[in-house]
Amino acid sequence: MAITLIVFLPLLAAIIAGLGNRIIGNVPAKLVTTAALFAACALSWPIFLGFLSGSSTEYVVPVLSWLRSGDLQFDWALRVDTLTAVMLVVVTSVSALVHLYSWGYMDEDPDQPRFFAYLSLFTFAMLMLVTADNLVQMFFGWEGVGLASYLLIGFWFRKPSANAAAIKAFVVNRVGDLGFMMGIFGTFLVFGTVSIPAILAAAPGMEGATIGFLGGRFDLMTVLCLLLFIGAMGKSAQLGLHTWLPDAMEGPTPVSALIHAATMVTAGVFMVCRLSPMFEASPIALTVVTIVGAATCFFAATIGTTQWDIKRVIAYSTCSQLGYMFFAAGVGAYGAAMFHLFTHAFFKALLFLGAGSVIHAMHHEQDMRYYGGLRKHIPLTFWAMLTGTLAITGVGIYHLGVGFAGFWSKDAILEAAYASGSQAGMTAFWVGTVAALLTSFYSWRLMFLTFWGKPRWIQSEHIQHSVHKTPEQAGADTTGGYHPHESPLAMLLPLGLLGIGAVIAGQVFHDAFLDQAGFWNGSITYNADLMHAMHEVPTLVKYAASIVMVIGLAVAWLFYIRNTSLPGKVSAALGPVYRFVLNKWYFDELYNAVFVKPSQALGRFFWKAGDEGTINRFGPDGAAVLVTSGSRIAVKLQSGFLYSYALVMLLGLVAALTWLMVR
């Protein structure tokens, strides 16, 4: 079966490249992984198109029997339905293009086979996740992508900051994973199975049931869904568990594009959609999903407006866009959530790879303050980034029915939130609209700082190293004589292909994703009424996103092209607010004080007082002291005098005799 090949080709390639490593060399390792991914991609699109045309129906391919233990029985199996097919094309396409892109981006890295092996391993785990037929297999993929993410964030393991970021990502994800695991346990406890179809079939009947949890009685489905949603929050970097995502930018840029933008971080959205019948059984859980999604959407967008690191801007943008997806799911528009996931994968991967291309051209400088005027030097990258920006800001004209990918999906989400009629939905609509304004502002800010204006390159230490000049030596020539080079073909080709996706993905697929219940074919909960109501919202609502997009663009133009002294004045005027946002709402500091420091203190207590003070002192160390002091005594007794030797002998003899007499 094609699906078996799609899932296991990347694994095979990862094993060959990973174990072969230096033995087989760079080019074979890169060839085998990239070829495997392109093959998987080529096999995935027919499956997707089959569901799109309605000619395919869902099926399950058994792989291996996994576990039989009393009531707990599950197998390795690959489930293919519309939802999986959507994820298949997203994962394999982006992954294949990222593999190709990495040929250029990682060209000078000494550890290329390891990098490509990790990438392929990630793809395998992600495919296991999206094809899971039971919760345990989904959890396997879930942990597998977490592992690959950890390995890839820390890929440059000689950089302390990369290691710290990798550990942070792992630990924060464990918090989410605990929720996910408890959700799985609870689900098995209640439903007696971990098979996803069986659970989803039984879920509506459980509405209103209660469960004892943490000493109280709560609504069963609410508890289960919230636990599962905690898992989704961790993986998808939602407010509270988002802190790892910006730091994850320490990894190589292709990794950021593949894992931390297009695929892994959307796993939480995927999970909520996959389990949508469960969430539908709990209005409270849906409200929480909506609120958390909307809050993340706004919160991350505010931070995005203040960051200087080009990758961090896009990282917060990702966080924010994931918020859109969640509140879409929360108001019941799962199709819209998946649609945004789908289009977002293309334009966000495009933006990341474009940023990578800029970084590549700018000698690894990531600070936008030292860019400027790059439009003429790297035109192809500029056009790619422009396409991505037009897509993410949602450029399109409603009444003509044309627009970039983000236009279709984001508008659908905002309309659905408005149309849902609930208080949470309305809140989400307004927050989402404001976030769209911020999105437009920070996206254009990125574009203007990078590609327009005068070059500010010589301020960058990276550039200074490259041209061997200080800013004083360079004088009026703010380029410092540096010549940015357009990236090689291996990097430009993925940009082009993703650019096509960013332009047309919304236009081509919006009808299927949003308006056809038959396309989803029961793989997610399809709320036909909501989808219908979505089209009936007031015209102003339909244009809301476009209006704020133009406002954001105008402000960005004003700030960064027209009058470049304005940002400084505004941030000075806003003072505390600006610092609050610039410092990421002080989340890291808060967590440091509330969680990290106390657990370090606890750990130090166990280490010093428990391990060293008690176990070591009376265990190994105590024994060692006993032995050394015993040794000193024994050496002292060995005086070298005959009479003392004879005395010891006779004492021993007498002792033995005494023992025998008194016993």
Added chain:
Amino acid sequence: MNYALWFQLASPEIVLSIAGLLLLLIAAWSSDKSARLVSILTVAAFFGALALSLNFLLADGYAEGADAFYGQYRMDRFAALSKVLIFLSAIACVIVAPKFFARDGMMRAEYPILILFASVGMGLMVSAVDLLTLYIGLELQSLAAYVLASFLRSDDRSAEAGLKYFVLGALASGILLFGMSLLYGFTGTTSFIGIQTAFSDGVSTGALFGVVFVLSGLAFKISAVPFHMWTPDVYEGAPTPVTTFFATAPKVAALALTMRVAIEAFGGQQSVWQQIVIFVAMASILLGGVAAIGQTNIKRLLAYSSINNVGFMLIGLACGTPEGASAMMTYLIIYVAMTLGSFICVLDLNDREGRPVEDIPKLAGLSRTRPGLAAALAVFMFSLAGIPPLFGFWGKFVVFDAAVAAGLIPLAALGIAASVIGAFYYLKVIKVMYFDEPADVIAPSDSTARLALIAVSALFVSPLGYFATLALSPITEDAARALFWAA
């Protein structure tokens, strides 16, 4: 009376005795010029005795053993196996000696002859089934050993070692003899079987004293705590070939003798001596391990190591079962190989002027200047520590296994725990050789014979040694069975 059979049974000792007398004549005739010839002939005589012993060990028809000389002497597979070990050790000690003594011009013909006579004594010890044979064998061995210890008579340390050994040996000998007279007085017999029979209806207090005195006298010979005090001084002071000899052949003879006395003479009253043996075993293991840590002289270190190892072997004796005896013999075989190997490695440690090096810190970085020797010494140290892939582990394993089977679980547990202490100082030697900055003191080897012996021992204690267990297990089991035949 069948003198032909009796002479045949005692043939190893007879061959060695005649050879000894003849070689003494040669030596007296031609003074030290003949040292080389005498050495060669000694080795030849040992090989003859070895072949005769091997015949008793392996040929059919001797499974039950046989008595000779009116119940004074016994040749069985237990004795034969011990003799094989003794003669092999003696051969090695004769081979490595000339190079060592040549430096001082002290290579005399007496050395191989003394070894020869000591070996005759040891042959008698392991074949003794009567207190009188026991004493004659023991004294013959001891007298030769006192002389050997002070062989480098111009060297203060050697003279001191000989004197200390002699005085304390005389004390031990007195204790032993006193015990024997007590036993004779209270049982009316000197034969092991007779004592066993006499003990069958209980042990009188006087005889009990006799048992303790005899065992104490023997404990001196095997340098078990608290009769061990002479060992570090004598091992350090005696010339290294002689130390090699002390650490191997007499240990085998005395342990085998102790085993035979304990089983054949006192076997019926195991409860009398078992607790003492257990205590002595534990004390030897602990003290051998703990005191070795403070040593900087490698010969002293190996002396404590031998005390430590004797403790483990006494666990086999403490069991008082055929499994225990078999385990002790297995341990002895491995112990002899490890000890021979380590001491010959020490013999190979000479500085550029040819002076022996005994300071452990001077071995620093040996792995870089003499990688082969360092590797061999590391193998012996790991093996002595009983670290699994090496053969030394097997010896400890069978001993603990026998102890557990005999119900001595606390003893086995303590022994295992205490062997950790031992591992520390063995590993320290390896650490010095492999991880310290090279001191570059040790000169290249000047003797292929030594290197060959080191290589053979190292191969035997390497994991390859486990192949030998296939052949050794039946032999040690046979030997142990022979011991319990009479009992």
